[in-house]
Amino acid sequence: MIAFLKGSVRELKHVVWPTREETKKYFMMVLVTLILFGVYLFIANTIFSEVILKVLPNLF
Numbered sequence: 001m002i003a004f005l006k007g008s009v010r011e012l013k014h015v016v017w018p019t020r021e022e023t024k025k026y027f028m029m030v031l032v033t034l035i036l037f038g039v040y041l042f043i044a045n046t047i048f049s050e051v052i053l054k055v056l057p058n059l060f
Contacts, residue, residue: 018026
């Protein structure tokens with residue numbers, strides 16, 4: 001177990017961590033993607049619901 005922890009610490013020293021600016025940029029990219037995807041799902045759901053509500057009453 002100790003060897004595993006020592007190996008993990010050694011590997012973490014090799015990691016190239018992102019800078020503060022890179023982190024901000026990636027965060028904004030993820031945020032914009034999530035917002036766009038949310039808007040897309042909202043619009044698709046609204047259209048689908050309207051179509052179903054118009055079609056279903058005519059079936060019975």
